Amino acid sequence: MAKAPSHPRKSDRRQLRTRLIRRQFQFHEKRPHALVIIVAGYLSSDGEDAVDHLLDWMDPRNIRVYALDRNGRGDELVDRYRPPQGRYWRRLPARGEIAVFHGGWYGPLLRPGAPDDDSLSCLCRLEAMLQAEGVKVLKIWLDRPAKDVRQRLKTLQADTATAWRVSAQDRAVLKQLPAYRRQVDRVLAQTACDGGAPWHRLELDHSPARWEDLAALTLDALKPGRFQPATAPRRVAPPRVQPLRPPPPDNGIKKQDYESQLAHWQGRLRRLTASAAFAKRSLVIVFEGYDAAGKGGAIRRLSRGIDPAQLAVVPIAAPTAEDRLYPYLWRFWRHIPPYHEVTIFDRSWYGRVLVERVEGFARRADWQRAYGEIRDFEHELTAHGVVLVKIWLDVSAEEQRQRFAARGKTPYKQYKLTPADLKNAELRPAYEKAVAEMFARTHTAQAPWAVIAADDKRFARIAVLRHVVETLTAALEK
Amino acid sequence: MAKAPSHPRKSDRRQLRTRLIRRQFQFHEKRPHALVIIVAGYLSSDGEDAVDHLLDWMDPRNIRVYALDRNGRGDELVDRYRPPQGRYWRRLPARGEIAVFHGGWYGPLLRPGAPDDDSLSCLCRLEAMLQAEGVKVLKIWLDRPAKDVRQRLKTLQADTATAWRVSAQDRAVLKQLPAYRRQVDRVLAQTACDGGAPWHRLELDHSPARWEDLAALTLDALKPGRFQPATAPRRVAPPRVQPLRPPPPDNGIKKQDYESQLAHWQGRLRRLTASAAFAKRSLVIVFEGYDAAGKGGAIRRLSRGIDPAQLAVVPIAAPTAEDRLYPYLWRFWRHIPPYHEVTIFDRSWYGRVLVERVEGFARRADWQRAYGEIRDFEHELTAHGVVLVKIWLDVSAEEQRQRFAARGKTPYKQYKLTPADLKNAELRPAYEKAVAEMFARTHTAQAPWAVIAADDKRFARIAVLRHVVETLTAALEK
Numbered sequence: 040m041a042k043a044p045s046h047p048r049k050s051d052r053r054q055l056r057t058r059l060i061r062r063q064f065q066f067h068e069k070r071p072h073a074l075v076i077i078v079a080g081y082l083s084s085d086g087e088d089a090v091d092h093l094l095d096w097m098d099p100r101n102i103r104v105y106a107l108d109r110n111g112r113g114d115e116l117v118d119r120y121r122p123p124q125g126r127y128w129r130r131l132p133a134r135g136e137i138a139v140f141h142g143g144w145y146g147p148l149l150r151p152g153a154p155d156d157d158s159l160s161c162l163c164r165l166e167a168m169l170q171a172e173g174v175k176v177l178k179i180w181l182d183r184p185a186k187d188v189r190q191r192l193k194t195l196q197a198d199t200a201t202a203w204r205v206s207a208q209d210r211a212v213l214k215q216l217p218a219y220r221r222q223v224d225r226v227l228a229q230t231a232c233d234g235g236a237p238w239h240r241l242e243l244d245h246s247p248a249r250w251e252d253l254a255a256l257t258l259d260a261l262k263p264g265r266f267q268p269a270t271a272p273r274r275v276a277p278p279r280v281q282p283l284r285p286p287p288p289d290n291g292i293k294k295q296d297y298e299s300q301l302a303h304w305q306g307r308l309r310r311l312t313a314s315a316a317f318a319k320r321s322l323v324i325v326f327e328g329y330d331a332a333g334k335g336g337a338i339r340r341l342s343r344g345i346d347p348a349q350l351a352v353v354p355i356a357a358p359t360a361e362d363r364l365y366p367y368l369w370r371f372w373r374h375i376p377p378y379h380e381v382t383i384f385d386r387s388w389y390g391r392v393l394v395e396r397v398e399g400f401a402r403r404a405d406w407q408r409a410y411g412e413i414r415d416f417e418h419e420l421t422a423h424g425v426v427l428v429k430i431w432l433d434v435s436a437e438e439q440r441q442r443f444a445a446r447g448k449t450p451y452k453q454y455k456l457t458p459a460d461l462k463n464a465e466l467r468p469a470y471e472k473a474v475a476e477m478f479a480r481t482h483t484a485q486a487p488w489a490v491i492a493a494d495d496k497r498f499a500r501i502a503v504l505r506h507v508v509e510t511l512t513a514a515l516e517k
Numbered sequence: 518m519a520k521a522p523s524h525p526r527k528s529d530r531r532q533l534r535t536r537l538i539r540r541q542f543q544f545h546e547k548r549p550h551a552l553v554i555i556v557a558g559y560l561s562s563d564g565e566d567a568v569d570h571l572l573d574w575m576d577p578r579n580i581r582v583y584a585l586d587r588n589g590r591g592d593e594l595v596d597r598y599r600p601p602q603g604r605y606w607r608r609l610p611a612r613g614e615i616a617v618f619h620g621g622w623y624g625p626l627l628r629p630g631a632p633d634d635d636s637l638s639c640l641c642r643l644e645a646m647l648q649a650e651g652v653k654v655l656k657i658w659l660d661r662p663a664k665d666v667r668q669r670l671k672t673l674q675a676d677t678a679t680a681w682r683v684s685a686q687d688r689a690v691l692k693q694l695p696a697y698r699r700q701v702d703r704v705l706a707q708t709a710c711d712g713g714a715p716w717h718r719l720e721l722d723h724s725p726a727r728w729e730d731l732a733a734l735t736l737d738a739l740k741p742g743r744f745q746p747a748t749a750p751r752r753v754a755p756p757r758v759q760p761l762r763p764p765p766p767d768n769g770i771k772k773q774d775y776e777s778q779l780a781h782w783q784g785r786l787r788r789l790t791a792s793a794a795f796a797k798r799s800l801v802i803v804f805e806g807y808d809a810a811g812k813g814g815a816i817r818r819l820s821r822g823i824d825p826a827q828l829a830v831v832p833i834a835a836p837t838a839e840d841r842l843y844p845y846l847w848r849f850w851r852h853i854p855p856y857h858e859v860t861i862f863d864r865s866w867y868g869r870v871l872v873e874r875v876e877g878f879a880r881r882a883d884w885q886r887a888y889g890e891i892r893d894f895e896h897e898l899t900a901h902g903v904v905l906v907k908i909w910l911d912v913s914a915e916e917q918r919q920r921f922a923a924r925g926k927t928p929y930k931q932y933k934l935t936p937a938d939l940k941n942a943e944l945r946p947a948y949e950k951a952v953a954e955m956f957a958r959t960h961t962a963q964a965p966w967a968v969i970a971a972d973d974k975r976f977a978r979i980a981v982l983r984h985v986v987e988t989l990t991a992a993l994e995k
Contacts, residue, residue: 104825347582
């Protein structure tokens with residue numbers, strides 16, 4: 040537990056404000072990182088007071104304040120149809136911007152009896168990842184002695200001008216104050232480790248200097264400087280799973296059989312995705328594979344088995360300038376479908392441990408921590424009803440060479456051949472090493488890889504459809 | 518009414534596909550414009566068939582299909598809390614991308630007895646604007662003779678494998694077929710004029726060539742080439758309104774009075790925005806004014822009168838690379854608040870007729886059509902419950918000069934002084950001309966400008982708060 044820095048009690052408020060607003064300006068200009076401030080306390084009015092003071096000192100542009108627990112309007116409903124972490128990802132500040140979350144991802148966890156140790160350590164890992172990816176997390180606990188909580192509520196309720204500030208949640212806290220205090224102590228202790236952000240306890244006594252402590256903490260959090268975790272977050276080892284299925288024997292399929300099998304599996308997929316069982320689920324399909332493995336063709340056939348109005352096909356290329364203002368998982372979170380919808384990713388977050396590793400776009404430390412981050416991300420999806428299918432289209436080096444050669448000849452395929460393709464072929468050995476490690480570290484029971492032999496296109500397309508149908512059928516029966 | 522181009526009946530399907538997929542590839546690479554395809558017809562299954570054929574020929578990446586009428590899930594609720602046009606703006610394709618809307622913005626208008634002439638001509642102007650801003654609109658009406666509609670429905674219903682494709686809406690159409698046909702003829706005739714996109718009628722007879730006509734139309738729509746309206750859209754003249762209020766006399770406010778007046782108006786604004794009357798309204802406040810007019814300071818004081826969790830303060834600078842992929846209004850639509858929330862724009866869409874005009878960033882023809890487009894945009898907001906307050910902070914040239922000089926001296930204001938500021942001061946006469954024309958053409962009864970004298974900062978800040986409170990009070994009483 041980090042103590043709030045002591046601040047000279049007689050400091051010039053004006054000077055503090057000058058420093059804050061200057062640093063905020065530089066922060067917005069230079070964009071060294073993003074800042075998430077989580078304010079939480081026994082009383083909701085304490086959080087509101089903290090935010091009010093913060094905004095009094097600072098420039099309200101480029102600061103957004105969210106009280107996600109409190110509202111229940113349209114935009115919140117979007118959240119309810121997706122995994123819970125999505126609500127923070129949607130509102131994550133870009134580098135150079137600030138978001139204040141009342142309660143943050145701790146809101147519900149601070150109520151007595153709520154969370155198990157696993158979800159707390161999961162939050163630690165989330166914060167470690169955010170910080171390593173350039174989102175500083177400043178966590179403020181607004182503390183009060185028990186007696187003071189009661190006194191403060193009484194004072195607020197006594198005056199009609201302030202009585203509205205006492206929320207139902209505040210009354211619930213008052214009723215079970217000792218249980219709340221135990222829970223808060225436990226959560227705060229357990230989420231200040233493992234590379235997560237430390238908590239800062241701010242004692243809300245009657246000295247006005249407490250708010251200057253908040254300003255000093257904010258000033259410090261705006262300072263440029265890369266986050267260096269003291270210790271790497273403790274990761275759960277990937278669960279033991281059956282070894283990857285080897286590519287099914289690839290016998291080839293006759294043209295006639297192909298058309299009828301295609302129609303069969305597409306029909307089944309249409310019925311599955313239209314079924315009532317899919318009404319509160321969603322489906323994410325990830326395609327990875329070497330260039331010319333046939334991803335585009337397989338996706339075209341697969342997508343004909345889904346109502347186009349339920350479907351988004353998302354090609355993943357190099358990140359845009361906007362993407363680079365956020366952690367690398369942000370641009371995938373943007374496309375996580377709501378209930379009853381499907382997203383097909385043509386390449387995915389695995390780029391981090393494939394192309395970014397092989398081409399040197401990511402530092403070694405960054406792609407190495409990505410395995411655990413990806414497992415956490417996929418766990419967040421599958422734990423909340425998203426059916427996740429990960430497909431590796433396995434094309435041999437020889438077949439790949441032949442396809443590159445043929446691309447020059449088919450008129451409507453010429454556009455696909457780029458100089459990068461030829462270069463990538465040279466990098467194949469480096470890719471093979473990265474692929475093997477990717478399988479070893481991200482082939483989990485909840486989100487297993489399917490390796491599909493892709494030297495025969497017809498076979499691969501049918502095998503993809505069949506695998507998706509079978510996985511979805513099994514998931515919807517649960 | 519444009520006829521679908523006749524296409525050689527024996528054309529090679531393969532060749533057509535080759536051309537389509539090649540042009541789609543170039544379209545995505547070069548990004549000459551965005552493409553919106555609206556498919557509509559008497560029967561929903563006809564629209565689905567059209568989309569299925571289109572996706573069979575094309576690459577499903579970078580095409581999104583939307584059936585907004587049909588769904589009622591989370592994401593649709595976001596739409597319901599905002600003006601209706603917002604649902605299309607949220608899903609507008611970027612340059613190089615394609616969106617297919619089942620029914621598009623015509624969906625509800627094609628039912629008997631629905632729209633008045635005004636809303637139809639409003640759609641024409643919307644399409645003219647989109648096309649002038651780089652979004653081509655291809656409108657396809659899937660036609661059938663009355664007898665054929667009945668026959669087709671009968672055929673679909675007879676087979677259990679297809680019976681599900683008959684929607685409740687289809688049955689409604691069948692019941693009142695003559696009324697639907699009259700309505701469709703009227704809507705199609707009236708929305709093919711005024712610079713809007715033409716309708717293409719595709720006769721769904723039994724020849725397979727009809728879908729090749731669709732491919733040919735799409736091929737044509739992907740062709741680069743700037744949209745040239747045959748005639749400028751007919752705009753409604755701005756409604757007559759009382760002349761702009763001159764800046765109120767600026768008497769100065771003593772420091773003591775200032776603090777208490779600030780608290781008074783901030784308190785009133787807090788109560789208003791927290792009130793039940795505001796639960797299904799929202800508030801947009803636009804700040805414009807010369808540099809150093811005091812926008813930032815006024816916004817800070819104003820924003821303290823609104824719960825931070827209801828508020829977004831959006832500074833508008835030069836458009837980003839992503840913004841440039843869309844019509845200029847897109848980035849403002851992104852920030853239109855849902856019910857019960859407030860957005861303050863620090864500069865706004867008026868940049869089009871101010872900085873872009875004066876600095877020559879927009880072509881003359883583009884900023885000239887912007888007056889009408891802005892009136893339409895603001896009408897869309899105010900007609901659907903958004904309270905819109907437009908404030909011009911009026912600082913004299915002399916006071917502006919003094920403020921620039923002072924900025925160098927106050928430590929926490931130095932950051933505000935940039936070389937651009939000094940240059941803008943030189944351009945003041947050009948700006949004054951642009952401002953005068955802006956007032957003349959966008960000061961409407963629904964969205965009037967308030968000009969507030971800003972040479973005295975305290976006076977201006979109180980006047981801003983007071984104007985917002987009074988406007989909102991009046992609007993919520995309606």
